[in-house]
Amino acid sequence: MIASDRIEEHGIVGAGGAGFPTAVKLAAPVPLVIVNAAECEPLIHKDKELLKHQAGPMLKGLKVAMDRVSAEQAVIGIKNKYRDVMTPLAADLPRGVRVLALTDTYPAGDEFVLVHDVTGRVIPPGGLPRDVGAVVVNVETLVNVGLDHAVTHKYLTVAGAVAEPVTLRVPVGTPIGDVIRAAGGASVPRFAVLIGGVMMARLARDLDEPILKTTGGVVVLPSDHPLIRRHSASQKQIELIGRSACDQCRFCTELCPRYLLGHPIEPHRAMQALGFTGVKDPMIAGTLYCCECNLCSLYSCPEGLDPKSVCASGKPAARERSLTFKGRPEDVRPHALASQRRVPTRRLIGKLGLARYRNAGPWVDVAIQPRRVVLPLKQHAGAPALPTVRAGESVRVGDVVAAPADGALGARIHASVDGVVRDVDDAVVIEEQS
Numbered sequence: 387m388i389a390s391d392r393i394e395e396h397g398i399v400g401a402g403g404a405g406f407p408t409a410v411k412l413a414a415p416v417p418l419v420i421v422n423a424a425e426c427e428p429l430i431h432k433d434k435e436l437l438k439h440q441a442g443p444m445l446k447g448l449k450v451a452m453d454r455v456s457a458e459q460a461v462i463g464i465k466n467k468y469r470d471v472m473t474p475l476a477a478d479l480p481r482g483v484r485v486l487a488l489t490d491t492y493p494a495g496d497e498f499v500l501v502h503d504v505t506g507r508v509i510p511p512g513g514l515p516r517d518v519g520a521v522v523v524n525v526e527t528l529v530n531v532g533l534d535h536a537v538t539h540k541y542l543t544v545a546g547a548v549a550e551p552v553t554l555r556v557p558v559g560t561p562i563g564d565v566i567r568a569a570g571g572a573s574v575p576r577f578a579v580l581i582g583g584v585m586m587a588r589l590a591r592d593l594d595e596p597i598l599k600t601t602g603g604v605v606v607l608p609s610d611h612p613l614i615r616r617h618s619a620s621q622k623q624i625e626l627i628g629r630s631a632c633d634q635c636r637f638c639t640e641l642c643p644r645y646l647l648g649h650p651i652e653p654h655r656a657m658q659a660l661g662f663t664g665v666k667d668p669m670i671a672g673t674l675y676c677c678e679c680n681l682c683s684l685y686s687c688p689e690g691l692d693p694k695s696v697c698a699s700g701k702p703a704a705r706e707r708s709l710t711f712k713g714r715p716e717d718v719r720p721h722a723l724a725s726q727r728r729v730p731t732r733r734l735i736g737k738l739g740l741a742r743y744r745n746a747g748p749w750v751d752v753a754i755q756p757r758r759v760v761l762p763l764k765q766h767a768g769a770p771a772l773p774t775v776r777a778g779e780s781v782r783v784g785d786v787v788a789a790p791a792d793g794a795l796g797a798r799i800h801a802s803v804d805g806v807v808r809d810v811d812d813a814v815v816i817e818e819q820s
């Protein structure tokens with residue numbers, strides 16, 4: 387069997403973001419594979435720990451990916467501060483593979499920023515890395531390819547207000563409450579949980595929310611932490627305050643990583659539009675090209691406004707109208723001051739009020755055995771998978787419990803624990819057999 391068939395069979399999707407099916411991502415030939423080990427979300431250490439403890443499977447997965455896209459070159463982009471990981475890794479690399487030290491800035495892991503750092507070329511607005519001859523794959527995705535078995539477990543860092551920040555391997559579908567307990571529990575009495583990190587995070591609904599194939603981190607913070615308040619604001623509040631308080635200082639635009647790459651995005655203009663028409667013509671402000679890194683909202687804006695949410699709110703209208711970039715890609719050039727305007731992670735952590743939390747997440751090899759896992763049918767880009775099991779059926783770890791419809795973009799989902807299927811509605815729910 388060829389490697390690409392197994393990637394599909396194993397339900398492997400991008401573990402670092404939107405969960406794009408890996409077999410599809412690796413379908414087009416490109417000369418260069420870029421391994422995204424930039425991991426720029428503050429407090430999250432999962433990819434670094436994987437490179438320390440799973441470098442073998444990662445390199446095996448990288449070889450498969452390179453074969454799949456017929457690439458002869460690969461670059462592993464990792465932050466320059468992680469010498470302890472970089473040096474041993476660089477000492478034993480296969481031919482055609484090299485390590486590149488990246489600045490410790492946010493958002494170094496944004497695909498467009500990373501591709502520019504590695505190749506010196508700018509992906510055109512609305513484009514893909516393959517437009518400049520590259521494909522970007524996350525470390526954990528490659529580990530999953532190299533391990534060559536179904537994606538039943540997830541690696542993630544548990545950080546913030548917990549007794550012991552850790553990086554764990556847990557069954558997909560484990561409730562977040564269980565992973566917080568595995569980190570020694572919350573260290574404050576009243577807390578809320580951000581899923582995915584702190585910058586591109588979302589607020590967890592409750593402690594039963596499941597860990598997905600794409601969850602890279604869980605950050606616990608006191609309920610009254612400013613970041614929790616920011617992530618809780620409604621779109622209506624954001625727009626009302628933005629309309630009255632934006633003084634058009636442009637800081638959001640001047641530090642925007644996509645603007646600095648030369649993309650036609652100007653969040654201050656999206657804010658200006660709020661006071662007049664609303665963000666009705668998204669292409670004016672280029673909101674379609676916003677990567678939702680949140681830098682403008684959580685770092686740049688001196689008024690504490692939320693240009694990111696305003697930009698994001700303009701995207702559906704742009705997509706509905708199938709708006710695309712009409713300029714010439716060769717005219718898209720980085721800003722002359724782009725490299726000086728990068729935001730150091732340390733400064734970002736201070737601004738976010740996170741300096742009091744331990745910025746570490748050492749790997750801890752503990753077996754977490756949840757009594758119940760919830761496996762949403764949509765935890766990947768594309769259409770929800772269709773259940774292949776029924777309530778009452780017994781399943782074992784690795785059994786397929788859902789699969790994409792014929793021809794649909796999606797990924798298989800596998801049982802992550804042994805047990806009995808209790809529900810198959812929006813999610814396959816498996817409980818321990820009593």
Ligand code: SF4
Pocket residue numbers: 631632633634635636637638639653654657686687688689690691692693
């Ligand atoms: S940084 Fe804030 S105040 Fe300044 S233009 Fe942007 S949204 Fe307005």
Ligand code: SF4
Pocket residue numbers: 638641642643644645651653675676677678679680681682683693694697
């Ligand atoms: S979230 Fe803000 S800083 Fe980030 S790309 Fe969008 S507009 Fe730019």
